Amino acid sequence: MSGRTPSLTPPDDAARPVRHPEAPAPGELLGAHYEHCFGCGHGQPHGLHLEARAGDDPDAVAITAEFTVKPEHQGAPGLAHGGVLATALDETLGSLNWLLRVIAVTGRLETDFVRPVPVGTVLHLDAEVTAVAGRKIYSTATGRIGGPDGPVAVRADALFIEVKVDHFIENGRPEEIKAAMDDPDQVRRARAFEVNP
Numbered sequence: 001m002s003g004r005t006p007s008l009t010p011p012d013d014a015a016r017p018v019r020h021p022e023a024p025a026p027g028e029l030l031g032a033h034y035e036h037c038f039g040c041g042h043g044q045p046h047g048l049h050l051e052a053r054a055g056d057d058p059d060a061v062a063i064t065a066e067f068t069v070k071p072e073h074q075g076a077p078g079l080a081h082g083g084v085l086a087t088a089l090d091e092t093l094g095s096l097n098w099l100l101r102v103i104a105v106t107g108r109l110e111t112d113f114v115r116p117v118p119v120g121t122v123l124h125l126d127a128e129v130t131a132v133a134g135r136k137i138y139s140t141a142t143g144r145i146g147g148p149d150g151p152v153a154v155r156a157d158a159l160f161i162e163v164k165v166d167h168f169i170e171n172g173r174p175e176e177i178k179a180a181m182d183d184p185d186q187v188r189r190a191r192a193f194e195v196n197p
């Protein structure tokens with residue numbers, strides 16, 4: 001994509017991404033990586049409740065997701081806030097971690113807002129890893145309105161950086177970290193990212 005900052009362009013020796021052999025099957029609902037996550041958590045009343053699925057092409061590290069814009073997501077009257085749309089893109093791109101079976105955090109997210117997105121709209125998102133270079137994961141996402149093949153409303157390119165579980169243990173607030181480590185469901189989800197908490 002033109003006009004991107006150099007840090008979003010994979011180096012020449014970057015590898016093609018590979019879907020992990022134990023990744024969720026094509027079409028499988030991914031669920032939430034953390035129940036209180038603002039993007040995907042079912043236990044987060046203020047969240048986006050984004051639902052993501054593993055992409056249909058078994059050779060691509062790709063997913064699809066849907067996000068319904070609610071009145072609480074407004075910026076201008078009747079329109080989605082741009083930061084909320086960026087969050088939906090970020091969350092969708094972050095969900096690609098399930099297919100790589102690594103934990104990675106967003107280092108850079110570059111977003112284009114192409115069309116306004118009215119409240120009530122279902123945003124149809126798709127995201128794909130384009131390249132991997134060491135800990136650096138390059139990815140891209142699009143959000144369409146009016147259906148999965150509708151016009152593009154938002155798009156983003158991103159650089160995610162692989163981290164170990166210590167990233168969260170060392171930086172997260174102790175209350176939430178302890179609760180996560182004491183929760184067998186959370187530990188099971190973390191293992192899906194090959195994490196051993």
Ligand SMILES: CCCCC/C=C\C/C=C\C/C=C\C/C=C\CCCC(=O)SCCNC(=O)CCNC(=O)[C@H](O)C(C)(C)COP(=O)(O)OP(=O)(O)OC[C@H]1O[C@@H](n2cnc3c(N)ncnc32)[C@H](O)[C@@H]1OP(=O)(O)O
Pocket residue numbers: 007033034039090091094095097103104105106107108134135136159161163165168169177180181189190193197
């Ligand atoms: C029991 C507890 C369980 C807890 C875990 C539970 C579940 C786990 C599952 C999933 C959770 C994972 C993520 C959350 C998922 C979804 C939410 C959506 C995603 C997000 O919302 S996530 C939050 C926002 N995100 C951050 O909170 C990051 C803050 N940040 C940092 O924590 C550091 O900044 C870090 C770690 C990124 C890097 O730090 P570092 O010291 O490890 O590595 P370093 O700096 O050496 O960078 C290595 C190479 O990346 C290049 N690089 C780095 N940053 C760059 C940038 N910004 N632009 C361009 N290039 C960059 C360097 O240039 C170098 O490149 P090179 O190797 O070529 O020199």
